[in-house]
Amino acid sequence: xxxxxxxxxxxxxxxxxxxxxxxxxxxxxxxxxxxxxxxxxxxxxxxxxxxxxxxxxxxxxxxxxxxxxxxxxxxxxxxxxxxxxxxxxxxxxxxxxxxxxxxxxxxxxxxxxxxxxxxxxxxxxxxxxxxx
Amino acid sequence: xxxxxxxxxxxxxxxxxxxxxxxxxxxxxxxxxxxxxxxxxxxxxxxxxxxxxxxxxxxxxxxxxxxxxxxxxxxxxxxxxxxxxxxxxxxxxxxxxxxxxxxxxxxxxxxxxxxxxxxxxxxxxxxxxxxxxxxxxxxxxxxxxxxxxxxxxxxxxxxxxxxxxxxxxxxxxxxxxxxxxxxxxxxxxxxxxxxxxxxxxxxxxxxxxxxxxxxxxxxxxxxxxxxxxxxxxxxxxxxxxxxxxxxxxxxxxxxxxxxxxxxxxxxxxxxxxxxxxxxxxxxxx
Numbered sequence: 001x002x003x004x005x006x007x008x009x010x011x012x013x014x015x016x017x018x019x020x021x022x023x024x025x026x027x028x029x030x031x032x033x034x035x036x037x038x039x040x041x042x043x044x045x046x047x048x049x050x051x052x053x054x055x056x057x058x059x060x061x062x063x064x065x066x067x068x069x070x071x072x073x074x075x076x077x078x079x080x081x082x083x084x085x086x087x088x089x090x091x092x093x094x095x096x097x098x099x100x101x102x103x104x105x106x107x108x109x110x111x112x113x114x115x116x117x118x119x120x121x122x123x124x125x126x127x128x129x130x131x132x
Numbered sequence: 133x134x135x136x137x138x139x140x141x142x143x144x145x146x147x148x149x150x151x152x153x154x155x156x157x158x159x160x161x162x163x164x165x166x167x168x169x170x171x172x173x174x175x176x177x178x179x180x181x182x183x184x185x186x187x188x189x190x191x192x193x194x195x196x197x198x199x200x201x202x203x204x205x206x207x208x209x210x211x212x213x214x215x216x217x218x219x220x221x222x223x224x225x226x227x228x229x230x231x232x233x234x235x236x237x238x239x240x241x242x243x244x245x246x247x248x249x250x251x252x253x254x255x256x257x258x259x260x261x262x263x264x265x266x267x268x269x270x271x272x273x274x275x276x277x278x279x280x281x282x283x284x285x286x287x288x289x290x291x292x293x294x295x296x297x298x299x300x301x302x303x304x305x306x307x308x309x310x311x312x313x314x315x316x317x318x319x320x321x322x323x324x325x326x327x328x329x330x331x332x333x334x335x336x337x338x339x340x341x342x343x344x345x346x347x348x349x350x351x352x353x354x355x356x357x358x359x360x361x362x363x364x365x366x367x368x369x370x371x372x373x374x375x376x377x378x379x380x381x382x383x384x385x386x387x388x389x390x391x392x393x394x395x396x397x398x399x400x401x402x403x404x405x406x407x408x409x410x411x412x413x414x415x416x417x
Contacts, residue, residue, distance in 0.1 A: 079366075080366060081366075082364050082365045082366070083330075083365075084323060084326030084327050084329075084330060084361075084365065086364075087326060087361040087362070087364040087365045088319075088322060088323065088326070088361050090361070090364055091357045091360045091361045091364070092357075096360045096363070096364070097364060102363060102364055102365060102366035103335075103366035104329065104330070104333055104334075104335055104365060104366040104367060105333065105366075108333075108335060108366065109366075
């Protein structure tokens with residue numbers, strides 16, 4: 001069975017969806033991703049959907065779910081590169097993906113993750129100092 | 133309508149064509165509904181003569197239903213005349229007078245040449261009235277249709293013209309909206325904004341609604357949809373140019389704009405956008 005590759009980049013995970021998502025693929029991505037977050041102790045997840053041409057309500061909800069799950073596991077999720085046509089369709093479907101962070105491209109997404117996770121890291125450092 | 137009367141009318145038209153034409157022209161020229169400033173007498177004569185000869189040809193077939201194939205050339209000719217008059221700025225009355233004044237001319241001729249008594253004359257008048265009326269209605273219909281075509285063309289042109297997306301700064305786009313927003317226009321606005329966001333890699337878009345005369349629930353919903361779509365792609369939207377009255381309307385309508393950044397003027401929105409990108413504007417030393 002085909003799988004969507006999940007790449008580790010430093011403290012982040014990079015998921016590039018390059019095939020049309022069907023429901024089973026989406027479910028297996030959910031499983032794999034949560035496992036990998038725990039395995040690598042990832043701080044952020046970047047999902048690139050720039051080559052995705054069709055997003056239906058199921059995939060939209062799955063993206064929201066992935067974001068919520070990774071937040072529970074203390075990793076921020078940024079969805080990048082959504083196409084205009086896909087964005088219009090999702091709004092028409094009433095899926096506004098509240099709670100999911102978005103960016104125009106991978107570059108901006110990475111910067112965004114740096115900002116979000118950077119804050120947490122500083123706090124960690126502070127905590128470390130207080131423990132010493 | 134009897135065949136006898138058809139033949140009789142054809143004979144009259146055929147034998148007195150010139151007389152009918154002269155009469156008809158005189159009537160058209162003397163009528164107040166003729167626009168001599170838009171149409172020369174020579175052109176009018178040419179049109180009338182051509183129509184009359186086509187009319188004669190069509191009546192000779194003996195079939196007086198204008199939907200019949202024998203009348204197709206007459207209709208084609210009328211079609212072109214009505215269209216050209218509609219484009220030149222004639223009113224419907226002025227356009228229809230072309231056909232209706234022929235009726236009067238035909239009546240006069242019929243009256244003069246009628247020898248067979250009142251009953252036949254009345255029958256002939258009835259037949260001609262029916263025929264000319266249907267031709268007149270056809271003229272008006274074509275006139276209206278061509279006017280409608282003009283309106284549709286202008287609408288599409290307006291949609292194309294009214295959605296400029298301008299780049300204000302590196303990473304900042306502005307979309308000044310002018311005119312009423314309906315569903316069709318919003319769709320175009322949304323598409324052009326989103327594609328420009330991708331092209332320029334901008335992450336802030338300012339939607340300025342200074343030129344939108346009224347904001348009702350539908351327009352507000354369209355705006356929110358555009359903002360949501362831009363957000364999904366990773367761009368923030370700022371709505372600016374909200375006039376005091378519109379702010380009041382939005383609140384009275386119960387539209388929730390709390391999730392969107394709104395600014396009173398484009399300048400404020402631009403300042404806010406610069407702030408977000410980390411740029412600052414300051415005076416020279």
